[in-house]
Amino acid sequence: WMIMGMEEPTEGTVKLGNHNVIPSYFEQNQAEALDLTKNVMDTIHDEVPEWKNEEVRTLLGNFLFSGETVFKKVAALSGGEKARLALAKMLLKPGNFMLLDEPTNHLDIPAKEMLEEALKNYDGTVVIVSHDRYFISQVANKIVEIRDGDFHVYLGDYHYYLDKIEEEKEAERVAKIMAEKAAKKAEKAAKKKQKDKEKAAAKRK
Template sequence: MGISKTYEGNYSEYVAAKAAWIEAQRMAWEKQQKEINHTKDMINRLSAGASSGRASSAEKKLEKLQDENSVEKPFEHKPIKFRFPALERSGNTVVMIKNLAFEYDGNVLFKKANLMIERGEKLAVIGPNGCGKSTLLRLIMGYEEPTHGQVQLGEHNVIPNYFEQNQAEVLDLDKTVLETVEMAAENWRIDDIKGLLGRCNFKADMLNRKVAFLSGGEKARLAFCKFMVTPSTLLVLDEPTNHLDIPSKELLEEAIREYRGTVIAVSHDRYFLRQIVNRVVEVKDGMLWDYVGDYNYYLENNLEARKRELEREEELEAKAPKVKAKSKMSKAEKELRKKQKATSFQQSQAKTRVSKNAKRWN
């Protein structure tokens, strides 16, 4: 809304602090609105006859409340709930990997890897760059063939919805923004599609713009919207948060938490993984190491990973800006500060007198 506000602390602390600030601001605004309404009522009652002088004082008080001491109503985003389109649930076995071996350009990514994924599990695939995480997703989707072994989807109603890292690059450039999402959606009302696009920062004047004229970030958000409306019983996500803004990430996190199907996600976004997963699979030395628990459970049971996480936190803390000591104020700055304090004191005294008189009159 054209105003910047600074919060100290990390992102989680910011979320809590902002929520507390909004609540305090809203209560202050509501309190002032009550005072304004009460003052207006008092003016109406006193405006006639001998009490007109008191009414005049009350009008001055009202002017101050509405102008000088006005409390702004805090801006809050209208909450929009989103759910992935529901389908009849899949069978219990969703993905089965047996003795998987895969080589690429002479590099062995997997050797005798095994994994079973069942309905309702929300699984994170983690590991260093180049270990084969994205390749594993492509094997699950059938876009790559294993060198040995097998990778199979379950037989009953396993309908995957795949979000690739380069999802934005495969959009039809001749379609408009609205047409792109509309074609992927089944049984969606046009108003609901527009609502989702609006939530992802597509204004009304952009809906009929062709994809070819969108920026890279806009294409990424459009690909995200298309993904969100596609019916499925299995979500396969390869770095889905890379090009999303914070509101879009939060929308995705909430939708995944409510999703009743199965989720397989590759992501370096630890905050995102902590919100959504209940199982972690680490790709290491060509094998799939299974941790049947959330991301914190994985850290608790993997000393090496916990050490890396602590080192990462220390590195981030070292990079964080340090609070500098206050510099000495110049003489002019001291004089200005003194005047500001005096003005503030006078205003508070005047407000107190008005408040006392108002109580006395009532």
């Protein structure tokens, strides 16, 4: 929400950049904002009134709406269909930065595959907040993990991220073992030093 300017940060500032960033936002309950009184065709046509019916049908076909389904009332659509329609509507808007909040919620497998393809062909920047690991593995080329209040950036896809996480865990494990060994060695040396001092003191007596 702060990225989109819908909420103010408690401290600091949030900037999208200085070079004509045109954002669009898909939130988890985006489908609930659709006009239930319209049908599928009109929902899209009202966004691009200059389009011909064939153009609207082609777009809707890409989002798995075909035949008579384009005339279904939005109120009669399933949760997955509403999510697909909301995505189609959002992708109509000109923009070069998309923020998607759990976009695969309610989507079936064909719809997810359609969204994956659309994002792969998108020329702008996409930020995805998602728990759908398979979906992330298909579309992401940079992973940002928020851990212990810090941002950890991994410049690769999801599999690269998993590999790096394992490397970090292994490095932490090795570092812990080395630290424990060093501590034991230091403790042993301290005890030896103390014994040597005690022996030296006993000899002087």
